[in-house]
Amino acid sequence: MLLGIPLVYLFYFVVMGMPIRAVVLIMLKQSVNGIFNAIIASLLLSYSPIYQWSKQTKLTKTLSLEQILSTLLVVFVFFPTLILIVWQSRLNFSNIQKNIEVNLQIVSTDLASQVNLWSRNHHYALQKLANVAASGQMASSKELQQSTQLTKYLFADFRQIYIVDDRNQLISSYPKIKTTIGNPPDNSKLVANRQPTVSYLWTKNPGVAKPLIIQSLPVTRGTHFLGTVTAHINGKQVRELFLSDSYPVDVEISLLDAHNKVITSTRQDLKPTEAFDHNQNGEMHCLTSKICQWLPSGDLPAMVRWQKSFYVQETPIYQELAWTLVVEAPSLSHINSLQNSYIIGLTLILLISLLAIILSSLVSHRLIRPIEQLAVVTTNLPEKLTLHQRIDWPNSRIVEIQSLIDNFVFMANMLRQKFQEIQTAKEQLSQRVIERTQELLKTNQELSVEILQRQRITEALQKSEAKSKEQATKLSKTLQKLQQTQTQLVHTEKMSSLGQLVAGIAHEINNPLSFVSGNLPHAQEYTQDLLRLVELYQQQYPETTPAIREESEAIELEFLQSDLPSVLNSMKVGTDRIMAIVQDLRNFSRLDEAQKKEVDIHQGIDIALRILQHRLKARSGDLEISVIKDYGELPPVECYPDQLNQVFMNLLANSIDALREFTAQRESNTSDWEPMIRVKTQVMSHDWVAIQIADNGVGISSDVRSRLFDPFFTTKPVGKGTGLGLSISYQIVVERHSGKLCCLSELEQGSEFIIEIPRKIN
Known part of the structure; x- marks a missing residue:
């Protein structure tokens, strides 16, 4: 707060040039706001579970009794005072706004009555002059001229008065003129309706130097139209009606004609005949059915907009005038009064808060002092008792x-x-x-x-x-x-x-x-x-x-002619298949390839699958085993083909045995299960390839899996296995090819054997 108050003064008053009253209000508000934030922060740190939400588990929550008492004493003083001041400020604002509305209503009603009275007096004078003209048969006479001159003297607002007959011939005028200034506005309506008219500001006639208000009355006898009585009224003289020091509030008054143009105004920025529009440079917010508040538009601070705003009431003036009276009350004077009340309230809050802080600190320190002395005395109490030291116990009146x-x-x-x-x-x-x-x-x-x-x-x-x-x-x-x-x-x-x-x-x-x-x-x-x-x-x-x-019918010659080529073709297919099987056996054994060489791994897997094809087919009580090949793009691999083919044969044969065993164990209600072997190959890195052979068979327990590659270990019945297949496969992969062979399996979840070998044997 000690740093904030000078900074607020420097920034808002020196740099931005704001009024000193507004700067003082901001400084007080910032000070009270700082005290409020400090109290809220202290309450949150003392009583909220903020330490439990913190991710730092080492952070412990300790409270000072003196701080708690001091904070509570300040809270019990600060918040009631703040609430009362805020309530009083709201009440002041509401009262000021109500006073503005009442004063605007009073001023508007009074001014509207004055304008109506002014209009009726002028109308009465012109009506008397029209009666004199009608009684004289619309003839130019000394009596009519004197009446015209007397009317002009009695009503200084009249700039000129003249009387014309129904042929627009001048009969009488004062000051003297040789001819009329032409047909004024709304003259045709006056002739047609036999009703008096008051025109808006008229500037179109070249003979008129300044804007005029033209008031005209018909001269009649019975139903006969005899002529008109016309008076020119200076619009500036109407402004004299609004110049008074007896208004309860500072107001600006404007009088508008039927076309919403200014007749006269106390505002210096408004000239006669100008269009009047509040929405041009601002926006209107209606407070009641009659009173609105005008606020300037643009990116201005809220306080500046409020200071430049004013309250507006528009009162229509009826009868033959069709004018509108606009009364505007600037907000600045009321804002200054309201700001003064705010400054007083915030000053009271600040003084009371500072006094409460000082008193609460003294009271809490006085209350806590015996406890602090007791804490000091009881520190290392066992050691003091052991050494027989003298202990000065504190006393308290509490x-x-x-x-x-x-x-x-x-x-x-x-x-x-x-x-x-x-x-x-x-x-x-x-x-x-x-x-x-x-x-x-x-x-x-x-x-x-x-x-x-x-x-x-x-x-x-x-x-x-x-x-x-x-x-x-x-x-x-x-x-x-x-x-x-x-x-x-x-x-x-x-x-x-x-x-x-x-x-x-x-x-x-x-x-x-x-x-x-x-x-x-x-x-x-x-x-x-x-x-x-x-x-x-x-x-x-x-x-x-x-x-x-x-004989042809006996031997079925026609069938013989059509079937004999098919028989010969099937014989050729059979011999080709036998030759392929023999070639696969020779390739699998690789008797001529005992040395290492680069081969296609997929070829060895396909040969092993073809040799075991008869075991994959469906038999009585068994389902057909489907084989899914997921071959990757493998390069040629340097290996011992005959030994690696034996590994493929052993692993595929074991998968088939596991699937057949699982088929026999499964219940009849699990008909959706289908035996399957999945063979996948892929390049692991630049120098290694992997072959994965997986099945969805019976699976292998953890005890069996730990001894799977031991020599002579088997789970098959006697006579159905030597227990050397996986042991030999392990030696071929690990020792001969410097690779890896592992098994991933769970009971009833199937098994997967993974072979990883390098592309070239070291």
């Missing part, structure tokens, strides 16, 4: 605080008594400890001898145990080597047997198959020749002998 001090005194006396009892017990225990220590020394000497003997025995046992561990390690390594050798022997034997079997099958099948496949094209050619010959006979000799006809 009953509750004195009761708290008495309780602390009683507690200190009880602690002093307990400390003495503890000291006595400590001395007794010390004596007992000395006695027990002597006994323990004797016992320790006896134990030392026994410990030396046991240490010697322990050293001998440790040496023996070390020798046993060394022998066990050697035996374990030997056993592992034997298992690896046995596994490798079985693998070598299987591959050798498979190679011999494939070679024998290929030799035994290829020999007869070569005769069949070699003769099939000739047989097809000969058959086509014979069939063409038979067709030629049928065309040349359609009338055959009965014996030939009977």
Whole structure:
């Protein structure tokens, strides 16, 4: 607040040039606002769960009793005072606004009555002059001229008066004129309606130097129109009606004609004949049905707009005038009065708040001082009691605080008594400890001898145990080597047997198959020749002998002609398929590819799937196993093809076995399940590829999964597996190809084997 008040003065008064009253109001408002914000912040920090919302768990909430008392005392003084001042300010504003409305109504009613009276007096004078003219038969006479001159003297507002007959011939005038100034506005309505008229400001006639108000009355006798009496009224002289110092408020008065143009006005910025429009440079906000508030438009501060605003009441003046009286009351004087009341109220709040802060600080400090002294005295109270230090206990006139001090005194006396009892017990225990220590020394000497003997025995046992561990390690390594050798022997034997079997099958099948496949094209050619010959006979000799006809029907010659080519084609397809199977067996065994080379991984997988095709088909009680291939764009991989093909064969065969087992275990109400094997390949990085073989079969438990790649471990019944398939596959992938083989599986969730190998073997 000490910094804010000078800064507000410097910015608003020196820099922006605002009035000193507004600057003082802003300074007081900012000061009160600062006190209000400080009180609210203190209440929030003291009583709200803001510390619980904070993410900093180490932040603890501690409250000062002196601060709480001081804040509450200020709150109980500040907020009621603030509420009363705000209520009083609202009441002042409402009263000022009501006074403005009442004063505007009074001024508008009074001025409207004056304008109506002024109009009736002028109308009465002109009517008397019209009666004189009518009684004289509209003839120019001395009496009529004197009446015209007298009327002009009696009413100084009349600038000129003249009388014309029905032919617009001048009869009388004052001041003297030779001719009339032409037909004034609304003259045709006067002749037609026989009613008096008052024109708007008239400036169109070249003979008129200044704007005039023209008031005309008809001269009649019975129903006969004899002429008109016309008076020119200076618009500026009407303004004299509005110049008065007796108005209850400062007002600006404007008189408008039927076309909303200014007749006269006390405002310096409005000239006669100008168009009057409040909405041109501002906006109107209606407060009641008759009174509105005009506010200037533009990006102005709210206080500036309010200072430049004014209250407006428009009162129509009826009869023959059709004028409108506009009374405007500027807001500035009322705003100054309202700001003065605000300044007084805010000053009271500020003084009361400062006084409340000072008094609350003194009172709270006086109340809390004994508690603070008590806190100082009781700091390290046990140490003071132990050292028998003198304690100066505080006193307080407040009953509750004195009761708290008495309780602390009683507690200190009880602690002093307990400390003495503890000291006595400590001395007794010390004596007992000395006695027990002597006994323990004797016992320790006896134990030392026994410990030396046991240490010697322990050293001998440790040496023996070390020798046993060394022998066990050697035996374990030997056993592992034997298992690896046995596994490798079985693998070598299987591959050798498979190679011999494939070679024998290929030799035994290829020999007869070569005769069949070699003769099939000739047989097809000969058959086509014979069939063409038979067709030629049928065309040349359609009338055959009965014996030939009977034999043709017996052998179904027509069917034979159409079916024989199909039979030969199916034979050729069968021989091609047998040759493909033999070639797949040779490719799978790869007897001629024992060395590593770059191959297409997809080719090895496809060969394994074709060999196992008969196991994938549906059989009695089993569903057909679908195979989904999700092959990526794999580059050629350097590997041992025969060994890697065996891995594919083992993993695919295990997946088929798991699916068949799961099919037998599933209940009949789970018919929506379909056995499936998914084979996916992808490039993991620039130098590694991955092959994933997954099924939705029975799955593998965690116990079995931990021993899955151990040699001779199997979960299949006796005679259906050696337990070497996955062990050999692991050795082929990990040891031979420097790759990785892992299994992801859960019971009844299927299994997935992932093979990761480098593109080139190190």
